[in-house]
Amino acid sequence: MNLVGIGYDVHRFAENRALILGGVNIPHTHGLDGHSDADVLCHAIADAILGAIGERDIGHHFPNTDPECKGMSSLEIVRRAVELVTEQGGRLNNIDCTLIAEAPKIGPHLEAMKSKLAAVLSLEPKRVGIKATTNERLGFLGRQEGIAAMAVASVELP
Numbered sequence: 033m034n035l036v037g038i039g040y041d042v043h044r045f046a047e048n049r050a051l052i053l054g055g056v057n058i059p060h061t062h063g064l065d066g067h068s069d070a071d072v073l074c075h076a077i078a079d080a081i082l083g084a085i086g087e088r089d090i091g092h093h094f095p096n097t098d099p100e101c102k103g104m105s106s107l108e109i110v111r112r113a114v115e116l117v118t119e120q121g122g123r124l125n126n127i128d129c130t131l132i133a134e135a136p137k138i139g140p141h142l143e144a145m146k147s148k149l150a151a152v153l154s155l156e157p158k159r160v161g162i163k164a165t166t167n168e169r170l171g172f173l174g175r176q177e178g179i180a181a182m183a184v185a186s187v188e189l190p
């Protein structure tokens with residue numbers, strides 16, 4: 033049975049934080065605010081996977097009140113979502129996602145993000161789609177107040 037899931041997340045920029053996207057540290061004037069490492073891309077991907085297999089969202093599995101989750105790498109969150117797929121006897125087919133940000137430029141980091149995510153997802157890098165777009169300077173994303181991410185996951189379950 034082929035199932036799909038959707039994920040969306042947004043985090044606001046904050047000073048004195050590292051910017052981590054897809055598990056990759058990206059040099060920028062600001063990082064993202066959050067309880068974990070605030071990797072907005074990983075969060076959207078994890079929610080897409082959880083949605084595909086009928087699980088509750090990452091806020092349920094990784095509550096931001098849990099001291100264990102504080103500062104944790106969000107690649108671990110994705111890894112746990114993939115484990116839940118495996119526990120149901122399933123496997124991922126592919127992931128596709130879009131980052132929405134005016135800055136920084138994502139292009140130079142795309143391949144590094146793809147290979148990090150592919151390893152955690154147990155997918156070929158070709159099965160991990162990552163696109164980036166600006167918000168045409170419109171709204172909170174256009175004012176560079178944060179970064180948003182959307183993701184879909186396709187999962188094969190027995």
Ligand code: MG
Pocket residue numbers: 041042043066070071072075
């Ligand atoms: Mg989040």
